[in-house]
Amino acid sequence: GESVGLHLPTLSVQEGDNSIINCAYSNSASDYFIWYKQESGKGPQFIIDIRSNMDKRQGQRVTVLLNKTVKHLSLQIAATQPGDSAVYFCADAISGGYQKVTFGTGTKLQVIP
Amino acid sequence: GAVVSQHPSWVICKSGTSVKIECRSLDFQATTMFWYRQFPKQSLMLMATSNEGSKATYEQGVEKDKFLINHASLTLSTLTVTSAHPEDSSFYICSARRGAGHTEAFFGQGTRLTVV
Numbered sequence: 044g045e046s047v048g049l050h051l052p053t054l055s056v057q058e059g060d061n062s063i064i065n066c067a068y069s070n071s072a073s074d075y076f077i078w079y080k081q082e083s084g085k086g087p088q089f090i091i092d093i094r095s096n097m098d099k100r101q102g103q104r105v106t107v108l109l110n111k112t113v114k115h116l117s118l119q120i121a122a123t124q125p126g127d128s129a130v131y132f133c134a135d136a137i138s139g140g141y142q143k144v145t146f147g148t149g150t151k152l153q154v155i156p
Numbered sequence: 157g158a159v160v161s162q163h164p165s166w167v168i169c170k171s172g173t174s175v176k177i178e179c180r181s182l183d184f185q186a187t188t189m190f191w192y193r194q195f196p197k198q199s200l201m202l203m204a205t206s207n208e209g210s211k212a213t214y215e216q217g218v219e220k221d222k223f224l225i226n227h228a229s230l231t232l233s234t235l236t237v238t239s240a241h242p243e244d245s246s247f248y249i250c251s252a253r254r255g256a257g258h259t260e261a262f263f264g265q266g267t268r269l270t271v272v
Contacts, residue, residue: 051197077260084266085265085266086160086251086265086266087263089260089262144190146201
């Protein structure tokens with residue numbers, strides 16, 4: 044992930060709409076990417092991951108897109124629900140061995156009922 | 157799924173005292189554990205990586221004598237904040253990984269430390 048800012052960017056979406064959260068990473072050697080959801084006062088919760096040999100992966104209501112050329116990740120949430128309100132972080136790592144997971148700047152998702 | 161538990165969930169301590177935070181992998185053996193610190197409205201910043209039975213590797217700028225990390229078993233790592241000061245107040249989060257070949261890390265629920 045990239046450097047940390049003091050203020051989290053916020054994305055407000057209407058309930059039922061689709062959400063797209065974007066993230067840039069800086070380490071060209073990273074080959075494993077993860078999206079986490081963090082609710083207030085809790086630890087990060089795994090949402091979905093993708094390896095560098097893929098450019099798209101789908102889960103339940105979520106899709107992650109990876110563009111290695113521009114070192115960009117996105118998380119798409121379909122039919123956003125109030126329970127999706129949280130801070131979302133992308134993270135990257137180098138698979139194999141004991142490589143650390145580096146977190147990017149988070150995005151706060153606010154779902155408007 | 158794999159469960160990582162931190163204890164305590166929150167702690168308030170007086171300035172100058174030491175505080176120990178435990179991180180346990182409940183249903184798997186964690187060869188590697190990571191400790192993060194998170195300030196309000198900021199991202200998680202890695203403090204150190206610890207492998208079972210060896211010394212922790214600290215990130216640049218993290219004082220190893222202040223943040224003591226022990227990973228004596230495959231299911232337990234501890235972080236001790238020594239001589240805590242108000243600026244150490246933060247949310248501390250651990251994560252655990254099974255080992256080589258397992259990339260996914262599982263996170264604990266975090267520990268809120270307030271130093272008064």
